[in-house]
Amino acid sequence: MLKRIQSSKSKKITIFFEEKQIAAYEGESVAAALLCSGVKHIRTAPVSGTSRAPYCWMGVCFECLLEIDGQPNLQSCLIPVQEGMKIRRHALNDGDSA
Amino acid sequence: MKQIYDLVIIGAGAAGMAAALEAKKYQISVLVLDEQSEVGGQIYRSVRTTQNLRPETYELLGADYQHGQTLENAFRKAGIEFLSGAAVWQVDPDRAVHFLRNGKSLQVGVRRLLVATGAMERPVPIPGWTLPGVMGAAAADVLLKSSGAVPSGRVVLSGSGPLLWLAASRLVEAEVEILAILETINFSSYLKALPYLPQALRAVEYLLKGLRLKRQVSRAGIPVFSGIQNLRAEGTQRLETVCFTHRGQSRKFELETLLLHEGIVPNTQLTRQLGCEHSWNKLQRYWHPLLDEWGNTSVEGVAVAGDGGIVAGALTAEASGHLAALEIACQLGAITKNQRDSASKSYRKAIRHHQAVRPFLEHLYPPNPETLVPPDDATLVCRCEEVSAAQIRQAVEWGALDLSQMKAFTRCGMGPCQGRMCALTVAEIVANTQGKSAQEVGFFRGRPPLKPITLGQLAGIAEC
Amino acid sequence: MNTADILVIGGGVIGAAVAYGLAERGAQVTLLDQGGIAPNASRGNFGLVWVQGKGLGMPRYAQWTLEAAQTWPKFSADLLEETGIDVDYQQPGGFEVCLGEEEFSLRKAELEQLRQETANCVANSVGIDKCEMLNSRNMQELIPEMRLGDFVSGASFSTLDGHLNPLLLLSALTAAIKKSGTSYYPDQQVESISFRNDCFDVQTTTERFSAKKVVLACGLGIKTLASQIGLEIPIHPQRGQILVTERTLPLLAQPFVTLRQTVEGSFMIGASHEDVGLDCGTTLDEIRRLARHAVQVFPELSKLQMVRCWGALRILTPDSKPIYVESENCPGAFVVTSHSGITLAPLHASRISHWIAEGTTPEGFEQFHSRRFDA
Numbered sequence: 001m002l003k004r005i006q007s008s009k010s011k012k013i014t015i016f017f018e019e020k021q022i023a024a025y026e027g028e029s030v031a032a033a034l035l036c037s038g039v040k041h042i043r044t045a046p047v048s049g050t051s052r053a054p055y056c057w058m059g060v061c062f063e064c065l066l067e068i069d070g071q072p073n074l075q076s077c078l079i080p081v082q083e084g085m086k087i088r089r090h091a092l093n094d095g096d097s098a
Numbered sequence: 099m100k101q102i103y104d105l106v107i108i109g110a111g112a113a114g115m116a117a118a119l120e121a122k123k124y125q126i127s128v129l130v131l132d133e134q135s136e137v138g139g140q141i142y143r144s145v146r147t148t149q150n151l152r153p154e155t156y157e158l159l160g161a162d163y164q165h166g167q168t169l170e171n172a173f174r175k176a177g178i179e180f181l182s183g184a185a186v187w188q189v190d191p192d193r194a195v196h197f198l199r200n201g202k203s204l205q206v207g208v209r210r211l212l213v214a215t216g217a218m219e220r221p222v223p224i225p226g227w228t229l230p231g232v233m234g235a236a237a238a239d240v241l242l243k244s245s246g247a248v249p250s251g252r253v254v255l256s257g258s259g260p261l262l263w264l265a266a267s268r269l270v271e272a273e274v275e276i277l278a279i280l281e282t283i284n285f286s287s288y289l290k291a292l293p294y295l296p297q298a299l300r301a302v303e304y305l306l307k308g309l310r311l312k313r314q315v316s317r318a319g320i321p322v323f324s325g326i327q328n329l330r331a332e333g334t335q336r337l338e339t340v341c342f343t344h345r346g347q348s349r350k351f352e353l354e355t356l357l358l359h360e361g362i363v364p365n366t367q368l369t370r371q372l373g374c375e376h377s378w379n380k381l382q383r384y385w386h387p388l389l390d391e392w393g394n395t396s397v398e399g400v401a402v403a404g405d406g407g408i409v410a411g412a413l414t415a416e417a418s419g420h421l422a423a424l425e426i427a428c429q430l431g432a433i434t435k436n437q438r439d440s441a442s443k444s445y446r447k448a449i450r451h452h453q454a455v456r457p458f459l460e461h462l463y464p465p466n467p468e469t470l471v472p473p474d475d476a477t478l479v480c481r482c483e484e485v486s487a488a489q490i491r492q493a494v495e496w497g498a499l500d501l502s503q504m505k506a507f508t509r510c511g512m513g514p515c516q517g518r519m520c521a522l523t524v525a526e527i528v529a530n531t532q533g534k535s536a537q538e539v540g541f542f543r544g545r546p547p548l549k550p551i552t553l554g555q556l557a558g559i560a561e562c
Numbered sequence: 563m564n565t566a567d568i569l570v571i572g573g574g575v576i577g578a579a580v581a582y583g584l585a586e587r588g589a590q591v592t593l594l595d596q597g598g599i600a601p602n603a604s605r606g607n608f609g610l611v612w613v614q615g616k617g618l619g620m621p622r623y624a625q626w627t628l629e630a631a632q633t634w635p636k637f638s639a640d641l642l643e644e645t646g647i648d649v650d651y652q653q654p655g656g657f658e659v660c661l662g663e664e665e666f667s668l669r670k671a672e673l674e675q676l677r678q679e680t681a682n683c684v685a686n687s688v689g690i691d692k693c694e695m696l697n698s699r700n701m702q703e704l705i706p707e708m709r710l711g712d713f714v715s716g717a718s719f720s721t722l723d724g725h726l727n728p729l730l731l732l733s734a735l736t737a738a739i740k741k742s743g744t745s746y747y748p749d750q751q752v753e754s755i756s757f758r759n760d761c762f763d764v765q766t767t768t769e770r771f772s773a774k775k776v777v778l779a780c781g782l783g784i785k786t787l788a789s790q791i792g793l794e795i796p797i798h799p800q801r802g803q804i805l806v807t808e809r810t811l812p813l814l815a816q817p818f819v820t821l822r823q824t825v826e827g828s829f830m831i832g833a834s835h836e837d838v839g840l841d842c843g844t845t846l847d848e849i850r851r852l853a854r855h856a857v858q859v860f861p862e863l864s865k866l867q868m869v870r871c872w873g874a875l876r877i878l879t880p881d882s883k884p885i886y887v888e889s890e891n892c893p894g895a896f897v898v899t900s901h902s903g904i905t906l907a908p909l910h911a912s913r914i915s916h917w918i919a920e921g922t923t924p925e926g927f928e929q930f931h932s933r934r935f936d937a
Contacts, residue, residue, distance in 0.1 A: 001250060002241070002250055003248060004246055004247050005155050007246055008154065009152065009153060010151045010152060010246070011151075025151075027144070027150075027151040027152065028244070029244055032241060032244070032245035040335070041335070045481075045482075045484060046827065047483060047484040047826075051229075051336065052228060054233065056218065057238070057240045057241045058143075058237065059133055060219075060365075060518045060519065061515055061518070062514040062515040063481070072552070073552075073867050075133075078133060078183075495740075497573075497595070497740070497746055500597060506732060507736075509826075514808060516869065516870065545844075545872050546844055546849075547868060547870075550867035550869050551868055552867050552868070553831075554864025556849065556854075557854040557856075557864065
């Protein structure tokens with residue numbers, strides 16, 4: 001859904017999404033890293049269960065909520081990736097990891 | 099014992115950084131808080147990281163963005179106390195500022211509060227806008243700055259306003275495949291804006307920039323459809339098709355990403371909760387805190403700088419940050435009124451200059467009527483609680499005539515975004531259904547917290 | 563001039579229930595609501611349908627509450643059928659949780675006292691036999707999905723207790739009223755009432771209404787209006803703060819007095835008791851106290867996010883029990899007020915509206931008269 005513009009300086013790191021290893025680049029947000037890696041949605045809507053992805057990318061829409069390193073409900077469009085980060089969707093937002 | 103600052107600035111965008119720099123000159127103790135991981139706000143989002151880690155993207159973003167680096171440099175060299183990743187969730191009446199950082203709630207005391215929380219892209223509710231693949235056009239621009247990423251696959255942009263064209267031109271430069279630009283304004287908007295052109299010519303660089311962006315897009319061979327209506331996004335798990343009417347004809351594109359834009363509106367959560375008076379911008383149809391010429395709100399000790407006060411762009415925001423800081427320095431007795439007034443002259447001049455173009459832009463790019471009041475009943479107005487335009491209209495029938503009642507009847511505005519995404523639309527629908535103006539209908543009552551906080555974090559706050 | 567048989571003032575859950583009941587009886591009703599500016603207790607409500615422990619000092623009230631709880635299943639089914647709105651009423655039994663041994667023995671003594679006071683009544687007519695003290699282990703058995711905190715000593719538990727969504731109840735009542743052809747004015751602020759020639763003349767800021775009967779069900783607004791028709795109604799506001807969390811999986815079926823999980827999945831936590839006049843704001847101290855309480859009862863709640871909190875005003879009489887009274891100076895003017903407007907809604911729509919429409923006073927009703935507060 002997203003792609004990266006080539007960067008000559010960003011360092012490649014590893015994060016984990018729903019237990020799966022994913023490559024990410026230093027200085028990008030968690031939500032962007034996931035959507036650049038073929039993840040197709042970030043959360044499912046609690047009411048209808050439909051798939052959602054960030055709409056605003058600036059911390060307003062809350063469509064990017066994820067659990068990061070055990071902390072629930074973080075706005076993943078505001079949080080930069082870090083080596084070894086463990087990321088998952090919420091219990092209510094279970095769905096396939098694709 | 100919590101620490102007390104002379105001045106706490108919430109938001110480290112153009113206005114916040116400028117205000118901190120100005121205040122620092124007068125030995126005022128300043129703390130700047132921002133929920134993002136670094137300074138820059140939205141316009142200069144991640145400017146330092148982009149320069150250091152993504153030089154190719156930094157180059158692509160151009161001089162206007164790179165100006166943010168000058169501010170960021172000065173800010174860093176001045177040694178201003180800055181906490182990143184600090185999400186303010188509560189400001190007490192006695193001016194304790196509570197914020198979440200690294201999973202804990204912390205608090206500081208403050209004598210003067212400067213709200214520099216900027217603006218957000220106006221949500222554009224259309225059928226299917228909750229599908230992954232639909233997002234804001236300014237949002238896509240922010241994504242480019244914050245993460246060096248762009249939409250993959252085929253893209254359509256729709257809406258109106260300078261940022262639509264800015265986003266389009268940057269995506270062109272990033273070699274993104276743009277199928278079309280759908281403009282929601284038509285020729286009559288140009289006629290309405292025309293009387294304001296002479297004044298706008300005083301800030302001719304804005305107009306030239308606009309023309310340059312449009313030329314860049316047309317040189318790339320991207321078709322522009324003006325005056326489109328009935329915009330609709332379709333797809334099952336994600337966006338697949340965008341449909342619209344152009345000159346009476348139905349058209350559609352298959353695509354991966356749809357970028358929507360109908361201007362930007364101030365973030366008023368904090369000023370609402372602090373009880374500041376707000377007024378209604380009739381042309382752009384948004385609420386903004388009522389400010390005096392120095393940025394003072396109706397609540398003593400609370401000021402606003404930047405687009406959170408009135409949407410006017412980064413350079414005006416920067417100047418307004420200086421003005422607000424000068425006034426605060428004066429209130430705190432660090433400088434005299436004369437010093438304040440003479441130091442303010444250049445900033446006022448700058449604001450006058452940059453403001454010259456606003457009336458033209460505001461008349462040229464009013465929000466699309468279909469964005470204000472979605473005609474299609476199936477449009478989800480509240481994304482969090484999934485309340486449709488039909489449900490809002492039904493609740494008006496049942497007697498929900500204002501926003502508190504509407505919330506009670508439909509749950510709209512009760513999800514995690516706390517009404518940020520739906521408040522303006524709900525008000526417009528309620529008003530439209532009753533033949534009133536949205537201004538009369540009002541706004542959601544601000545309920546704490548400003549940002550969600552866990553019960554554990556709340557319970558763990560020390561008494562003081 | 564607008565005319566009606568009966569004018570109900572107050573569109574909260576009490577006024578709406580009464581108006582709904584009156585309309586069902588074929589009366590020509592007009593309902594006036596103040597609109598969004600009202601400090602509407604129905605909207606800030608916690609949503610309990612509660613029986614246990616109520617009626618201390620007034621057995622008639624214990625009976626009244628029990629009758630309401632027994633009527634609730636049919637009442638909610640009727641509303642669903644008429645309006646299509648499910649108010650999410652459920653009656654899984656409810657807890658009043660005790661933290662520490664002292665609270666446990668206090669609660670036990672309180673229930674024992676109620677048992678004695680109601681000894682003359684048949685126990686199952688006041689519901690006391692449905693209420694028992696449970697230690698924390700027995701309590702835990704009823705709550706398999708969530709672990710109780712170590713400080714929980716037990717609870718009183720009654721199978722009669724339940725909960726619902728108060729906002730949906732208000733919507734359903736309002737929808738039913740509109741459907742019945744009742745004239746509903748959602749934005750009328752009543753300024754004065756006068757009584758002439760067996761007729762009430764009600765003046766709002768913009769309109770005039772005339773009716774043979776008038777029902778004051780406008781919460782704190784009752785006080786001023788009642789004095790104009792010769793009644794002194796001693797009510798005062800008490801603030802309760804409530805916080806609500808994000809949605810999560812269904813974990814807790816039973817409501818507690820201080821917390822419950824809604825059908826949508828969010829937890830509501832409340833409520834404080836504060837004497838602060840008409841201020842319906844929130845304070846960090848109280849919200850923090852509520853969060854601490856919730857985390858003490860269920861430690862795993864600490865991970866859930868509070869998304870919203872608010873203050874709402876309860877409308878209390880000096881003994882916290884309802885006032886149902888008809889004016890003697892101005893016959894045809896009624897006052898209906900209670901801070902249990904949710905629990906009692908089925909009776910307000912049936913017995914109370916019957917009383918107002920037909921003039922037949924239900925048995926034992928003198929106990930609810932406001933003269934019980936005369937010095």
